[in-house]
Amino acid sequence: MSFKIAIIGAGSVGFTKKLFTDILCVPEFKGIEFALTDVSEHNLQMIKAILDRIVEANKLPTKVTATTDRRKALEGARYVISCVRVGGLEAYADDIRIPLKYGIDQCVGDTICAGGILYGQRNIPVILDFCKDIREVAETDAKFLNYANPMAMNTWAAIEYGKVDTVGLCHGVQHGAEQIAEVLGAKSPWELDYVCSGINHQTWFIELRLNGREIGKDELVAAFEAHPVYSRQEKLRIDVLKRFGVYSTESNGHLSEYLPWYRKRPDEITRWIDMSDWIHGETGGYLRYSTETRNWFETEYPQFLEAAAKPIDPSKRSNEHASHILEALETNRVYRGHFNVKNDGVITNLPQDAIVESPGFVDRFGINMAAGITLPEACAATCMSSINVQRMSVHAAISGDIDLLKLAVLHDPLVGAVSTPEEVWQMVDEMVVAEAAWLPQYAHAVPAAKERLSKSSVKTREWAGAARRSVRSIEELRAEKAALKQAG
Missing domain, CATH: 3.40.50.720 (NAD(P)-binding Rossmann-like Domain)
Structure with missing residues (x-):
């Protein structure tokens, strides 16, 4: 081809x-x-x-x-x-730094929330x-x-x-399924059959079968609580499973910032997160990880280049969807995955204009979604809160309407649990001014935002967050990698 x-x-x-x-x-x-x-x-x-x-x-x-x-x-x-x-x-550093001044502690800040x-x-x-x-x-x-x-x-x-x-x-669905298969003692993730549906980063495993046997809430809760690692790393995620009855695809840290309940007070944040890796809830965890990864790659580039001179091993093909979609479209070998598309009847109890993440099949005729899925009510309600924020955010980005942008941020679940309207209005002004180089649609609004900031009486604080770690040096990363290699 x-x-x-x-x-x-x-x-x-x-x-x-x-x-x-x-x-x-x-x-x-x-x-x-x-x-x-x-x-x-x-x-x-x-x-x-x-x-x-x-x-x-x-x-x-x-x-x-x-x-x-x-x-x-x-x-x-x-x-x-x-x-x-x-x-x-x-710009990503400002997405984390500025909201912290207003008490908003994000782990990732790349989906909703202020960042x-x-x-x-x-x-x-x-x-x-x-x-x-x-x-x-x-x-x-x-x-x-x-x-x-x-x-x-x-x-x-x-x-x-x-x-x-x-x-x-x-790849959130795939990673969540791998976790579930592991805690249930499956020999391979392929033994697990599931239906996972919702919106990106808030997708829910609404049906689970292991080798054809249906897995219920109580069995899944017991399996996660018995696991020596996930019971510690996924405390918040397990709590949501207990209350909602279904497991979420997203990591402990990611999920914590989409909900209004777990990150609104510093003592609550430290109660629900785990610091063994950035993804489990660390303040600004993904920013730190991304910074370290960039620095590591720049320094260790010769080794990456050397490692590229190896045969491609098809058995190590990843579960990222792209290659499988292209293969199905071009060869007609059918592929089943979970895709983000406009709803249009895919999920019955979410808005039709929303972007949903749900099961579909791909062949030479295209991506064909399984339609008519109904989410449990609590899952749909949680998704709806994010969808309303997403819709306003998209419309604000298209129109350059800073007032609509502020309303979108105000309606974010975690922001609304932490900040007052006055704080949100000032925070958005500050973020738009700081990131003006990448926000051409708000150029007309920047002078007035600067003027408001010069006269504002809203108090802020310099706060690193409830669970912040410093970016590690190349030497520290090398020492840690060597220790892990020796231990393994």
């Missing part, structure tokens, strides 16, 4: 390498073209060198190009994959630029595969306003 895949944000080096090797595990795809594009020439050249090394080591006819000219990369592409982080770690909403404001104008280019220079009816967060907002904007055939992809 011969077709072109464009990857936007290809400077996300580790993830791009994973997608690339996954796709080349499909035998029919050896002769396709990958066009890499990113705003960073430095990162582009690093990832291109790695992918070229893979192609050379495996004696493949695969073509790899790299350019900062996005339209050139998109020309003639049949598939476009986005894994961008608009504003990079600089996720502002992240969406930075992303959506760029997403619409991507869509314009796709419509104008990519293959007719090219498919846009969005991996970038905030998943629901980005996908919503691309479908509703970008008018491009878009699907949002995430």
